[in-house]
Amino acid sequence: MSSSAYKTIESRFSEISLMGEIMEALSWDQEVYMAEGSVESRAAQLAWLSGRAHELLTRPDWEDLLGEADAHSDSLTHWQQANLREARREWIHAAALPGKLVEALTLATSRGEVAWRNARNEDDFSIFVPHLKKILELTRETAVLKADALDTTPYNALVDQFQPGLTTHTIDLVFDSLKDFLPGFLIEVQHAQNISKDDVAFKKSYSGRKQEELSLRIMDIMGFDFKRGRLDISAHPFTTGHPLDTRITTAYREHDPLFALTATIHETGHALYELNRPLDWRLQPVGYARGMVVHEAMSLFMEKMVALTPEFIQFITPVMQKVFGNFAELSFEHLYQVTRQVRPGYIRIEADEVTYPLHVILRYELELLLLDDKLKVEDIPEAWNDRMNEYLGIRPPGNAKGCLQDIHWAHGAFGYFPCYTLGAVMASQLFADLNEVYSTTSVDIQQGRFTGIVDWLKERIYDRASLLPFDDLVHAVSGQSISTEPFIKHLRERYAV
Amino acid sequence: MSSSAYKTIESRFSEISLMGEIMEALSWDQEVYMAEGSVESRAAQLAWLSGRAHELLTRPDWEDLLGEADAHSDSLTHWQQANLREARREWIHAAALPGKLVEALTLATSRGEVAWRNARNEDDFSIFVPHLKKILELTRETAVLKADALDTTPYNALVDQFQPGLTTHTIDLVFDSLKDFLPGFLIEVQHAQNISKDDVAFKKSYSGRKQEELSLRIMDIMGFDFKRGRLDISAHPFTTGHPLDTRITTAYREHDPLFALTATIHETGHALYELNRPLDWRLQPVGYARGMVVHEAMSLFMEKMVALTPEFIQFITPVMQKVFGNFAELSFEHLYQVTRQVRPGYIRIEADEVTYPLHVILRYELELLLLDDKLKVEDIPEAWNDRMNEYLGIRPPGNAKGCLQDIHWAHGAFGYFPCYTLGAVMASQLFADLNEVYSTTSVDIQQGRFTGIVDWLKERIYDRASLLPFDDLVHAVSGQSISTEPFIKHLRERYAV
DSSP states (O other): OHHHHHHHHHHHHHHHHHHHHHHHHHHHHHHHTOOGGGHHHHHHHHHHHHHHHHHHHTOTTHHHHHHHHHHTGGGSOHHHHHHHHHHHHHHHHHHTSOHHHHHHHHHHHHHHHHHHHHHHHHTOGGGTHHHHHHHHHHHHHHHHHHHHHHTSOHHHHHHHHHSTTOOHHHHHHHHHHHHHHHHHHHHHHHHHOOOOGGGGOOOSOOOHHHHHHHHHHHHHHHTOOGGGEEEEEOSSOOEEEETTEEEEEEOOOTTOHHHHHHHHHHHHHHHHHHHHSOGGGTTSGGGSOOOHHHHHHHHHIIIIIITTSHHHHHHHHHHHHHHHOOOGGGSHHHHHHHHHOOOOOSOGGGOOTTTHHHHHHHHHHHHHHHHTTSSOGGGHHHHHHHHHHHHHSOOOSSSTTTTTSOSTTTTTOTTOTHHHHHHHHHHHHHHHHHHHHOTTHHHHHHTTOOHHHHHHHHHHTGGGTTSSOHHHHHHHHHSSSOOSHHHHHHHHHHHOO | OHHHHHHHHHHHHHHHHHHHHHHHHHHHHHHHTOOGGGHHHHHHHHHHHHHHHHHHHTOTTHHHHHHHHHHTGGGSOHHHHHHHHHHHHHHHHHHTSOHHHHHHHHHHHHHHHHHHHHHHHHTOHHHHHHHHHHHHHHHHHHHHHHHHHHTSOHHHHHHHHHSTTOOHHHHHHHHHHHHHHHHHHHHHHHHHOOOOGGGGOOOSOOOHHHHHHHHHHHHHHHTOOGGGEEEEEOSSOOEEEETTEEEEEEOOOTTOHHHHHHHHHHHHHHHHHHHHSOGGGTTSGGGSOOOHHHHHHHHHIIIIIITTSHHHHHHHHHHHHHHHOOOGGGSHHHHHHHHHOOOOOSOGGGOOTTTHHHHHHHHHHHHHHHHTTSSOGGGHHHHHHHHHHHHHSOOOSSSTTTTTSOSTTTTTOTTOTHHHHHHHHHHHHHHHHHHHHOTTHHHHHHTTOOHHHHHHHHHHTGGGTTSSOHHHHHHHHHSSSOOSHHHHHHHHHHHOO
């Protein structure tokens, strides 16, 4: 019977999701508190869990179960049908790969990460070359197998792992438009701005304790529920969790109070998505977050669209003065100037809104060439530096600040980079809609009232989880496809002074 | 083939132990960092893991596997034979109970813990009565089934869960001897001591940060490896872990720097045992710690036998002065006086070395009566208070400070209490041996040198893990059975002034 097949699918996913939650909790601990010498045992624990989850998701009877459930899908509710669609997608991704390939990729990336770290520390790309070759070879194999199973292109199959439903068709539309606009706009902004490095520096010392106080305060203001989560410190800020337990991390830089503040706001944007996914759907695929583009849209919506407005800076200025002291460098004028700064730099994660997409486009273009075997691994540094020069007008002084800066390829995460910029584009679409619907948004922001904004996101994004496919969700929330128009308009308004 | 049956047993235990490690990591997080609203998801995660572990340990083919391995045990090494013996014991405990009983007990104790907390907060035993009745009934059932499987008495079967091989025969020998000696000795000491509450109070304020500094310092001095573990804070100090990841917690009381110090030393005693179990045996039953008596012996050895010596106080006095400041109340004389104080009190966990065993004996006697149905749950308060009066000469002002103070019965942990005092007795046997073998021990302690002491424990206890049964281990390390003689001698020497 269909209902029994469908019920079995639901019950298996409850178990698979529970294993996922456990893996997230253990990984969080590894990043935040675990001692370095415990790596071996933690790796064994995680390997055991992911092995069990993979085993359950690739049992030989899945195809029959899904087929049976599909055949009787008219007896399923709309929600169940969506859940079945997402369950099938999860199964396709898992079942497409033979166990040996999964193991080989796990091994290659865990060795690759070590090599990448060494290569970056030594600024010696050659250390990473043989590892990246191996990872690339296995990733290509993965892409081909998944492409076949998903009936799409290999690169789309990789992207689908991170943002289901996103394809190079959409990515190219967005990136072509941004490549047309950004380089010229960047020169324009740089000419208009006349900010020296000294103008945007902080000279006071900001203690971790006080920065933490500010971080906790802004999380509270944004509506983070501390009964179901917490804030900690890690080398790279991140968010992990689910509606009952979501944790973010931040990092404190002594001479830059804005680093932690913006990181915390960014991660809280992710966290609000996780915390507000429908509780009852938590362990079913339809209840998962809709993908990494949407997740990045949620974090960038808070970090860039909201927190870089003059209204937010007006709001946060006295809050910062109260926490840290009434320093001149914490004046509205100075904070505003610092946050307005546009400056080409080598490092993606330190880039401003204008230059960030160019970092991403560069990586996307190289990924495609690498997967198509049109660029050799050995030739990455030159290709990287040439493009940096072409898009941003600067040439990295070494590979540590160039093609070795990101961990993604060492992790085999080809296809991930586009999510950042698609997320930024989606965030600006959402923010434009919000301002159209609620004329009071800027007043809300100026007064530090996030309830209306969060409720609006809840209704449009959080509450829906994975009920709609990606394209449909974008349409449902903004009445159109992904479009760079609001993003470009936003950049013009904010930076073309 | 025996070797194949034995190999299967080993491989299953690797998996079971890994699940145990994961459960420990999740439970640690729950006690230390998890937000209160995440309880439901964590409970589901832990239930799933313990379900899988129980399932694997109670597969129907275990009896055949163990039988086959036993039949060919002459082809096994001595180590493998010991591992097989411990594996069988683990299986017997798991397989003795039907799944329904395990579930019923889990449910009753998780509800019981909530009720116990309320009852204690309200100082109202009646809230706890129906829960404790249910827990007791299910524990009795458990005890009878395990007694049958282990061929022993029901109470021994319960004790065996915590300290394999320990029986009421040994417990009674020890407790009878202590009941003979302690009440009279207590009166003697109290007459001799003339310490007012004011004499042993601290008046300065001790910040958590500085207390943490002291805790980390003493852990380091004792040989705790921070590359494989950490220190955190929790309501009740505890230790959890294994050779690759062992974590302890402590608690800071503003006006009592000795509370955290002794708690940290106690937990470090546990931690050194876990960290020093043979790494390669980590996931096999023969590699587990030998039981809770031995574990308590390891912690009390450090906390009571070593850290309450005048030599240790001489060593720690200047360390404390350096961390906190040169306060008069941190003089050797004052610290010595505080640690020498013997005073009957209501609370077990705050009791001194002389009165502590009487708290334990009281609980042991009531447990036996309860399990034999010779004492009704409703009558516990009266029985408790009468015995407190008889053994310690005081009567609790309410049940919160009487029979509601401990969580053990709410957890269904009948049979655990004796481990504390047997551990104290074993610790004094070990310390007497150490002093006989190494005449330099007191000089080592006075100079804060723990290497010799830890190496000695490593050779005798840590390295052996569960290679020997409990009685054999006691014999091997001290040349005799558990005996109260060294303990009584120790109390006389330390307190009869």
